[in-house]
Amino acid sequence: MGQVTITVHLSGVGPLRDVVGKRPIELPAGATVAVLASLLGIRKDYKEVYLVNGRRRARSARLEQGDVVKVVSLLAGG
Numbered sequence: 001m002g003q004v005t006i007t008v009h010l011s012g013v014g015p016l017r018d019v020v021g022k023r024p025i026e027l028p029a030g031a032t033v034a035v036l037a038s039l040l041g042i043r044k045d046y047k048e049v050y051l052v053n054g055r056r057r058a059r060s061a062r063l064e065q066g067d068v069v070k071v072v073s074l075l076a077g078g
Contacts, residue, residue, distance in 0.1 A: 004029040006065040008036070013072045016046060020071045027063060034059035036069065046073040 005026045012020030033050045051070040
């Protein structure tokens with residue numbers, strides 16, 4: 001029997017649009033935002049946040065089948 005997976009709908013916002021794209025992505029069932037983040041391999045200087053179904057979520061948040069995940073880069077100025 002194969003591993004159970006979920007599909008989430010992923011998109012990047014702002015500078016991460018080109019890095020993340022807009023696409024469905026398959027993850028192991030029970031995957032967290034941290035698992036998704038490690039698969040994306042986003043450079044640390046982006047300081048991204050993850051919006052799941054329109055709400056900011058911690059990296060420990062568990063993802064569910066059909067979730068809509070937006071990856072947003074926090075901007076800083078000086």
